[in-house]
Amino acid sequence: MKTIFITGASSGIGQALAIEYAKRYQHIGVNIGLVARRSEHLQFIATQLMRQYHAKCYLYACDVRDANTLANAAQDFMQEAGTPNIVIANAGVSRGTLTEYQEDIAAFQAIMDINVMGMVHTFQPFIASMKQARKTGAQAQLVGVASVAGVRGLPGSGAYSASKAAAITYLESLRSEMQHHDIAVTTVAPGYIRTPMTDINTYSMPFLMEVEVFARKFADAVEKQTRYTVIPWQMGVVARLMRFIPPVLWNRLTRNAPHKSRDI
Numbered sequence: 001m002k003t004i005f006i007t008g009a010s011s012g013i014g015q016a017l018a019i020e021y022a023k024r025y026q027h028i029g030v031n032i033g034l035v036a037r038r039s040e041h042l043q044f045i046a047t048q049l050m051r052q053y054h055a056k057c058y059l060y061a062c063d064v065r066d067a068n069t070l071a072n073a074a075q076d077f078m079q080e081a082g083t084p085n086i087v088i089a090n091a092g093v094s095r096g097t098l099t100e101y102q103e104d105i106a107a108f109q110a111i112m113d114i115n116v117m118g119m120v121h122t123f124q125p126f127i128a129s130m131k132q133a134r135k136t137g138a139q140a141q142l143v144g145v146a147s148v149a150g151v152r153g154l155p156g157s158g159a160y161s162a163s164k165a166a167a168i169t170y171l172e173s174l175r176s177e178m179q180h181h182d183i184a185v186t187t188v189a190p191g192y193i194r195t196p197m198t199d200i201n202t203y204s205m206p207f208l209m210e211v212e213v214f215a216r217k218f219a220d221a222v223e224k225q226t227r228y229t230v231i232p233w234q235m236g237v238v239a240r241l242m243r244f245i246p247p248v249l250w251n252r253l254t255r256n257a258p259h260k261s262r263d264i
Contacts, residue, residue: 001029005077005084007064007122008091010036012195013145015045016215017088022055024219031081035060035073035091035122056081064091064118065110074125083129085139086222089122092145097159108159115163116170119144123174131181141184143222144171148191148230151239155254164189168228175227184225188218191235207234 002025008014018032032055034042039061046057058080060073077084092115097104123142130140149157150164168187175185192205193214209232221229230236245253 001025001031002086003031003081003084004086004088005033005035005074005122005126006088006090007035007070007118008145009034009045010038010041013190013193013211013214013218014088014090015041016211017090017218018045018049019053020212020215020219021086022049022053026053026055029054029056031056031058033058033060033073033077033081033084035062035064035070037061037063064089064121065113067117067121067124070121071125078126078129083133083138083140084126086141086143087123087126087130088143088145089119090145091118091122092147092163094157094160096156098156099158104159111159111163112166115160116166119167119170127178127183130183134182140182141186141222141225142174142178143186143188144174146171146187146189148189148235148239148242150189152242152245152250172228186222186226187228188221189228189230189239190214191230191232191238193231206238207232 002021004021006014006017009018014036018034022030022032030053032049034046034057036042039059042059042061046059049055049057058077060077062069062073064070093111095107095111097107097111126142134140144167146167147160147164149161150166150168153161168189171185171187178185192208194208194210214231217231221231230239
């Protein structure tokens with residue numbers, strides 16, 4: 001039996017991952033911890049997973065910014081289902097932000113708190129138990145959802161780009177720390193994935209991928225214990241090229257780039 005814990009599970013990528021894992025492991029059985037702020041959405045998803053794939057679901061309506069509440073959810077999940085094999089820190093938000101507007105300071109704070117500290121809050125309660133589980137040969141893997149937006153700073157997305165760049169670097173540090181305990185750490189950086197978060201974008205989104213396809217490729221990468229991957233692969237090529245563009249040229253290329261709306 002597999003045991004998996006997923007944050008941001010009420011819609012988009014998180015929901016698709018819950019469905020993918022329930023389907024993927026239905027032949028051996030799966031326990032899935034689902035975390036999100038919207039309890040009614042979690043209940044709907046859990047009902048679907050139980051009916052179609054016989055998954056056993058544990059629901060936790062909480063905000064990943066609340067470390068204590070999330071720690072309590074983690075402890076309850078481990079008491080009920082055991083130490084998870086895979087913990088996925090997926091919860092994240094995106095909004096257009098501009099530093100020149102004082103009213104955007106709160107948005108900057110919320111994005112950093114959810115996208116970065118929410119990841120720390122998600123992993124921390126499980127690590128001690130996962131260390132012990134590895135001594136018995138059990139799978140133990142931490143998976144963080146970053147973004148291609150974290151590779152270079154994008155105009156109008158200062159908070160989002162900064163949060164995802166921080167997530168990528170944080171996960172790299174965590175991977176170095178966890179290697180001493182044989183706990184795998186995987187960073188998945190999505191490109192454009194069709195979800196409610198991207199449906200509101202009014203600009204072109206190259207290599208847009210359906211979320212169900214993304215979830216399958218995500219689970220494949222996790223199963224291989226890939227250290228870092230960009231999905232879809234075409235955006236991985238773009239990301240590698242982005243890293244080598246000189247700052248002066250990057251400024252020219254992004255001068256008139258479209259911005260995500262600040263009203264979202």
